[in-house]
Amino acid sequence: MDKTTKIIAWVIVAVVIIGGVWYEISRKAEEHTNVLKVGVIIPLTGPVGPTGKDFLNGLMLAKEKINPSVELYIEDSQSNAKDGVTAAKKILDTQDVDMIISLQSAVVIPLLTLADEYNKPLLATAISQNEFTQKSKNAFRFFPSANQEAALAADFANKRGFKKISTITILDEYGVSMKEQFDKKFEGDIVQEENFTAADTDLRTILTKISNSDAIYFIGYIPQYISLFKQLKELGKDNVVISNLITISGSVRAEIGNLTNKIYATVPESALMSEKTKQFRKDYIEKYGEEPDWAAPFGYDTMFILDAVQKNEKKPIEALYNIKINGLNGNISFNGDREAFIPLSIVEIKNGQFVPYQG
Amino acid sequence: MFSQLVINSLIAGAIYALVASGFSLIYSTCKFVHFAHGATIALSAYFLFFLFSGLGLNFWFSVIFAIIFSALIGWLMNKVVYQKFRKRKASNVILLIASFALLILLESLILMFFGADVKTIGYIKIAKGLEFLGAIITPLQIFIIAVSFVLLILLWFFMKKTKIGKAMRAVADNKEMAEIVGISSKKIYSWSFIIGSLIAGIAGILVGLEQNLEPMMGTNLMIKGFTAAIVGGIGSVPGAILGSFLLGFAENFGIWFLPSGYKDAIAFVILFIFLLFRPQGILGIRRNSK
Amino acid sequence: MFSAYLIHLLILVGIYLILAISLQLAVGFTGLLNLGHIAFYAIGAYISALLALAGWPWWICLLLAGTGAMLSGFLLALPTNKLKGDYLALATLGFTFVIYAITLNWTSLTRGPLGLPGIPKPSLFGFVFSDNFAFLILTAIITTISYFIIKRIVSSPFGKVLEAIRDDELATRVLGKNTFKMKTYALGISAFFAGIAGSLYAHYITFIDPSSFTLLQLIPVIAIVIIGGLASLRGTVIAAIILVLLPEPLRFIGFPSSVVGPARQIIYALLLLLILIYKPKGFYGKVELE
Numbered sequence: 001m002d003k004t005t006k007i008i009a010w011v012i013v014a015v016v017i018i019g020g021v022w023y024e025i026s027r028k029a030e031e032h033t034n035v036l037k038v039g040v041i042i043p044l045t046g047p048v049g050p051t052g053k054d055f056l057n058g059l060m061l062a063k064e065k066i067n068p069s070v071e072l073y074i075e076d077s078q079s080n081a082k083d084g085v086t087a088a089k090k091i092l093d094t095q096d097v098d099m100i101i102s103l104q105s106a107v108v109i110p111l112l113t114l115a116d117e118y119n120k121p122l123l124a125t126a127i128s129q130n131e132f133t134q135k136s137k138n139a140f141r142f143f144p145s146a147n148q149e150a151a152l153a154a155d156f157a158n159k160r161g162f163k164k165i166s167t168i169t170i171l172d173e174y175g176v177s178m179k180e181q182f183d184k185k186f187e188g189d190i191v192q193e194e195n196f197t198a199a200d201t202d203l204r205t206i207l208t209k210i211s212n213s214d215a216i217y218f219i220g221y222i223p224q225y226i227s228l229f230k231q232l233k234e235l236g237k238d239n240v241v242i243s244n245l246i247t248i249s250g251s252v253r254a255e256i257g258n259l260t261n262k263i264y265a266t267v268p269e270s271a272l273m274s275e276k277t278k279q280f281r282k283d284y285i286e287k288y289g290e291e292p293d294w295a296a297p298f299g300y301d302t303m304f305i306l307d308a309v310q311k312n313e314k315k316p317i318e319a320l321y322n323i324k325i326n327g328l329n330g331n332i333s334f335n336g337d338r339e340a341f342i343p344l345s346i347v348e349i350k351n352g353q354f355v356p357y358q359g
Numbered sequence: 360m361f362s363q364l365v366i367n368s369l370i371a372g373a374i375y376a377l378v379a380s381g382f383s384l385i386y387s388t389c390k391f392v393h394f395a396h397g398a399t400i401a402l403s404a405y406f407l408f409f410l411f412s413g414l415g416l417n418f419w420f421s422v423i424f425a426i427i428f429s430a431l432i433g434w435l436m437n438k439v440v441y442q443k444f445r446k447r448k449a450s451n452v453i454l455l456i457a458s459f460a461l462l463i464l465l466e467s468l469i470l471m472f473f474g475a476d477v478k479t480i481g482y483i484k485i486a487k488g489l490e491f492l493g494a495i496i497t498p499l500q501i502f503i504i505a506v507s508f509v510l511l512i513l514l515w516f517f518m519k520k521t522k523i524g525k526a527m528r529a530v531a532d533n534k535e536m537a538e539i540v541g542i543s544s545k546k547i548y549s550w551s552f553i554i555g556s557l558i559a560g561i562a563g564i565l566v567g568l569e570q571n572l573e574p575m576m577g578t579n580l581m582i583k584g585f586t587a588a589i590v591g592g593i594g595s596v597p598g599a600i601l602g603s604f605l606l607g608f609a610e611n612f613g614i615w616f617l618p619s620g621y622k623d624a625i626a627f628v629i630l631f632i633f634l635l636f637r638p639q640g641i642l643g644i645r646r647n648s649k
Numbered sequence: 650m651f652s653a654y655l656i657h658l659l660i661l662v663g664i665y666l667i668l669a670i671s672l673q674l675a676v677g678f679t680g681l682l683n684l685g686h687i688a689f690y691a692i693g694a695y696i697s698a699l700l701a702l703a704g705w706p707w708w709i710c711l712l713l714a715g716t717g718a719m720l721s722g723f724l725l726a727l728p729t730n731k732l733k734g735d736y737l738a739l740a741t742l743g744f745t746f747v748i749y750a751i752t753l754n755w756t757s758l759t760r761g762p763l764g765l766p767g768i769p770k771p772s773l774f775g776f777v778f779s780d781n782f783a784f785l786i787l788t789a790i791i792t793t794i795s796y797f798i799i800k801r802i803v804s805s806p807f808g809k810v811l812e813a814i815r816d817d818e819l820a821t822r823v824l825g826k827n828t829f830k831m832k833t834y835a836l837g838i839s840a841f842f843a844g845i846a847g848s849l850y851a852h853y854i855t856f857i858d859p860s861s862f863t864l865l866q867l868i869p870v871i872a873i874v875i876i877g878g879l880a881s882l883r884g885t886v887i888a889a890i891i892l893v894l895l896p897e898p899l900r901f902i903g904f905p906s907s908v909v910g911p912a913r914q915i916i917y918a919l920l921l922l923l924i925l926i927y928k929p930k931g932f933y934g935k936v937e938l939e
Contacts, residue, residue, distance in 0.1 A: 050474075083910065090654055090657070106858070110856030113855045194619050200622070204367050204370075205364065205611050208360065209614075223477040234486075234488045236488060391735065444926070447929070452682055452738060456921070456925065460922045461918070463868055463914055467918065468911070471911040589739070620754055620761075624754055628750065631743035634739055
């Protein structure tokens, strides 16, 4: 190409890059007070995008309410590790954040290595893998761990006298941890183990293969739940389904409609109806015009946790052990192992609504 | 159990056939791999969603519009992008890469405007399927199988009996000869895109109703449809259909014996083996060099 | 502090550069349209990661990553040797899918979708490259070495034969050259460096999973190769720098995060399309895609 065009092209490129750099640096020129700076790396696009947005909405709703001295730097992990790590590096390198929060096992696990490298505490939601908090002193979990959640489900199955269960779980860290823990605690036999990937929505052949079990233990993301219930109905299968809190997600329940299956799920307090959660739902709908899903209360509580950390005079990594809040998920505090015990209970889904399971 | 597997295979095969036949039609006349066909499928589904669930228009009206829209998109892709390459007598390798870039471009646009979450077109009420020879099949699934059969018969009829169809086959067989007898290959290319994309539009709508929408649906379907076309014989529309049903059966019966995580792997391995050892597929004729 | 992010970007430039010049060797110089390059990248990454996690010294992991990828390059060259043009492109594309399926399903080796976290940072003679800046130096050295090796190869008589094969394989064979052997070497060398790039990537991000190595990752690489210009190493370097750095300001200029991801892909796909249409030689290319 001729020289003039080349020069012009170079100039444009240089301007764009320099412009972006300058803008970012000028953004940094703010007063550095006692504000808690937090990097937020959550999925806003990709399969887990809706969950991330829901979480963020909850976080911002709380921010509005209590107006804490917390500054958030939000980046999209795009539901995958590579983009999550790149986004996190950007924040860790350009902002002097005090801690980071993140969501989704696949991203959280590599982020932990980064967090260690930069020596910042990582507060993670939607991370089930048991060993997570043992891997580093920066790993804090605000979510039921696999052995808590799956154990409760297995316990329920045992109490109900189920002897044979088929597991249908997603082939990623989340699904694998849950299935492993369920297997450990379930006293009966797992007669069949089926998997699917995040891109799969056709569960029909898997469901056809299932026979001869008292119940199905299912773990996946929202698109697979929708397929599951739809296809269970179409195939006329009436197995019992045991799962976790994603089951009660609004878009999933809409599919359940009036299925005749018995569906049970392990859910945190934030999913049940109480004065607190009713008020929360009302506020959420008022601000966003739609119903909150399961992740929003976690986002909401997280802001309260951040507020408590900011107010505590110790460094964040020490402060986290000392805070106590009363959130939508109950009384939250982190024990010596950096786990926050989230009380769970079993609900039964009937006619598109869920009620606490009695007995 | 066996009959359910057969039914599942037929449903999958029918969907793949809808994807692969349009793609093969375009390949047979235009002689290049139109990856962006997947984008046509996705755009059709999302357009239906936009009209029906977004704007609240009448369902059948939206369907017709979506189908016309797909044909239009296909035609546009040819006119705006591919024709420019043909003017320069670019090789079909360039067209393949361009088509690939086009697919990514359009899917990223869908992602940007509609977001990453799964969308549903809530027209069909979910109900238990009908029993048929020991298997369960829903009305929509029966419809899909029926539509694919009807469409394929129509396509056969079109190719064999109508003027344009015959002209297409002429161009597919030997472009130079066809031009000598007065057929405008440029017009035929346009027509193959219009018809191929129209079929893609129908595929998009049916898949959208049956399996819901997500931004990567085009690429995923394209990989399967493409595998089916290769297996059956790329450039041969009946081959594409044969390949589609074979693929449907291979996948569904395959994961009866293998862990279900291998479902996509089955398609990939079949694709790879055919490309290496029998690239002309079952019914295709081996092309010489370029 | 900002310089730390720039360091991160430069490391990515280095990795993409190695990927691009190795692909350039195959595509631009030898005329082998290898769309399976990402598979070599993946193989290198996994070999390096698995060995490192098992405690092997880093430099051995690096070299074995390259070697392993090279062997798979030889392996791929065997059956694809007689394929041309788009069939070759498709077969190599199929290879990407097969490797993806293997990394996803061979869970006892690769942990499948769980991926391999905690890959150790490189260490040499007791010095650990834990600091980003140190890693940048390492990457820069490896990139420079790779560039010079490939440059030597293409300027050598062997390189001339490769270009002859690209221009007219039949003639080259008539002249007595064993084109099959040459093409195999070219693909193998190309794969070797892709494997090196894979190793660097794995040790930098410290986490890999099957989804890190899909078709989507090919778009930036192919774009760099074509936009920079075929058979031009200099063009590749410039294109790599520009294409990796160009979308980054998008993050800074108030675009919502949900837009930045797809926007990058759109930029790459659009640029690729535009270059293919209007400037098929790229900026510094000597030949067009054949």
